[in-house]
Amino acid sequence: MDLVHGPGGQRDAWSRRVLALAVVATIGFAGLLGQLWYLQALEGVRLQEMSEKNRIRIRPVAAPRGILFDRNGLPLVDNRPAFTLSFIPREMEDRDSVLARLSVLLKVPLAELRESLDRVPPDSFRPVRVRRGLSLEEVTEVEERKLELPGVVVEVEPERVYPTSTFAAHLLGYVREVNEDQVKQGRYRRGDMIGQSGLERLLDEFLRGRDGGERIEVDALGRPVRMVRRVEPDPGAQVITSVDRRIQEVAERAMEGRAGAVVVMDPRNGDVLAMTSSPAFALDRLTGNLDREDWRRLVSDPMTPLMNRALQSQYAPGSVFKIIVAAAGLQEGSLTPMDGTYCNGQFHLGAWTFKDWKEGGHGHVDLRSALVHSCNIFFYQAGLKVGPEAIVRYARAFGLGGPTGTDLGAEKPGLIPAVDWKRHRDGPPAWQAGDTINISIGQGRTLVTPMQVARMMSAVANGGILWKPRLVQRIERADGTLAYSASSKMTGHVELSPVVWAFLKGALVGVVNEGGTGAAARIPGILVAGKTGTAQSVAKSDSNKGQDHAWFASFAPADDPQVVVVVLVERGGKGGQVAAPIAHKIYQAIFLEKVAMVDLGGDS
């Protein structure tokens, strides 16, 4: 079959076809004239009347944002109606005097009011949100003076409300009006409220819903006369998280006044039961009318309250890392439970002297008691025996130095240094025996996040499974259908012989229950297993001794692990003295005050 008609150059055929196209175009123009005749001649009078009383205004109706629930169905956030002050630029006849009046009435700087109008065309009739969260008194003031304030309207919109203003701040994240950059990306309209951090941002697509709208007829003064049409908003989807609100609250209370992070995880499925970072920021402050000064103060705060320390802060693991050294040594055969040494508090390597944290040393120790009492001298020797390559391999197998993949984003990967005995011209300095000694007790260049440690402790508790931390169990749309559901995901498996697992667990039980460094976490009746750590902080000032970060990584009950609790206190001091008591409070609440604990573990 020929694609085209015969040879080209036939003038008649070409002209005929062009003529046919011209006829098609002419029909199009004729059709347009027909439509214009219909609109202007036949419908003209009616449309003329409509144009005369054309005072149709459009008002967006914000969709209520989806609610976040804890694993037991308790709400973590909620919505409440809030008053928003908006301008309709087109209707503000004497702009300066209206703004001046409002500024006095609401005690808001004039510049701030003016700024919100600068970004929109002056003849726009779409409401521009100026100030959210007006108090009832302010609303009354404005409504009473409505006639003097043309173009000013008060709208009711749903707004986030939190149990307490800092509750699970880093996990939930704050909701705030889109900023200019986000508007430029084109996905949002100016004035949209979107999640800016945490789960609110991660799940914004689900939570936001779809705004509706009202077409309203207004009179000459802009007062609504009649609603022409209303399109209901689609509310956002409901998110069922893995968090246990009660444990989260307890963990936050236990950390009060401290800087640091707590992660509580279910070692059976990787569910994150609680994740705290302190100091926290006030969610409701960030949602509302935060002025520039407040924002600057928050961002430049040396305590970095906006940072999620559970995921975004990296610390040396300290003696918690001894678990890795012991596991590597036992599994590779370079260590046995019978290995022993005499600890006099000092260890010499070449010209260097490495000290134990305990003056005078621990005396005779074997592998188990070295873990229980966290003897550094033993582990210096053990590290040299096991070798840095094996230590690094096992640390990575346990997921240290790599992101846990929580989906929350901006997670720091930590660092397990590569062992390279050769010196490279531009690379890091060659590995030396001193580096091996440092890594054996989790110091030096080694960096981990609290979430990584929680994942590692889960693996110790459950016999080697590395879970991807799960924060969201499922998302249900407003009509009840399932929008998303996540099952637990395994991201790795550590292969150790059962004997080694048993030894490690036993030693960790000893840390807490046999007068070891973690004795402060001991709870009668519940077998808590854990390891303390005291990490030299990389940070500056050498002024006082309280510079060390305190770690306590633990799980319970040791014979049937249901929860992993990891506590990190920045510049807290010793892990056993500072972090272990915090874990104690959390365990106490979980196991001894079983109030609302409907179903702690079981995957729903």
Add this chain to the structure above:
Amino acid sequence: MLRVDRRLLQNVDWLLLGTGFFIIALSILSMWNLAPGRGGSALAWRQLSWVGIGLVALVVVASVDYRSLVRVAPAFYVLGLALLVAVFVLGRTVSGARRWIHLGPVTFQPSELFKLIFVLTLAWALSTRPGESLTRGSVIGSLALVGVPFLLVVRQPDLGTALVLVPVMAAVLVGIGVRLRVLGAFALAGVAALPLAWFALKPYQRDRLLVYLDPFRDPLGTAYNVIQAKIAIGSGQLLGKGVSGATQSRLAFLPERHTDFIFAVFAEMWGFIGCLVLIVAYGLLVLRGFDIAASTRESRGRVLALGVTAVFAAQTLINLGMVTGLLPVVGIPLPLMSYGGSSMVASLMGLGLLLSIRMRQFR
């Protein structure tokens, strides 16, 4: 190359040029009266400066032999593609779509220019030497050539421009004598590919597309435009409200009133009589274009003239169809009427191409 031949000057198509100027004059008049006070005249002056730039471009385009333009079409094509890609990299987003490039103080919309490059490329790919006939390969090859920029334009997302390219392509294929049966097969293939394209889009782009199809999905946006435009047009009735009576336009009930919806402003001010005049002018312009295409013997000139005319016709018909409520709303300016530099310059360059072909017919 720029040496002007006196014979060429004698053959300038004054009817085509005059009709174009007439439409531009109506456009400036509408803008001048669009807003009370200085706003309207400022708009009109800015548009006039674009007309000036466009006229220079028109003269340059008309003086160059269009055959040499077609010869270097591949270079234009590559440049045009580069510009479309540049939009993604440096582009500025306006009302949700990234179509503009900043060049100092002015913004520039490559897809407007690309319509002409598109037509030049078609002329390059689909013209034949005397005595030769088109091969199947060159037809299919031309489809591939236009497919790439088409996808880029869709991704911007500039659905309007993409929608103009489809009828233009169809008109050119009909013109060169592709059998209707084959065209039908292409159309079917295109329809079949639509679901695939759907999955390639991001959710918010899908939303936007659904709004195109069903304006009431977005009660605050598109539907409002359509309703207000209808009221504006209809209330003009037979004789129009004149300049001061055009409340719809002047009181800003009508969004996008100086760009894509400028016809509604015009219709409100001048009524059916005015519309009749304007539409006859557009019809004249388009028919004159077809006439130039039909009377050209040289193969490249034929395809080029037909393509440029089809761009004019498609843009005009789609824009007027959407403003009068016959077609869903997509962002397409009305050639020579809508405010916007890129569109005005590109339209005048298109006129320049038609003039150029006409002038060189008689040698």
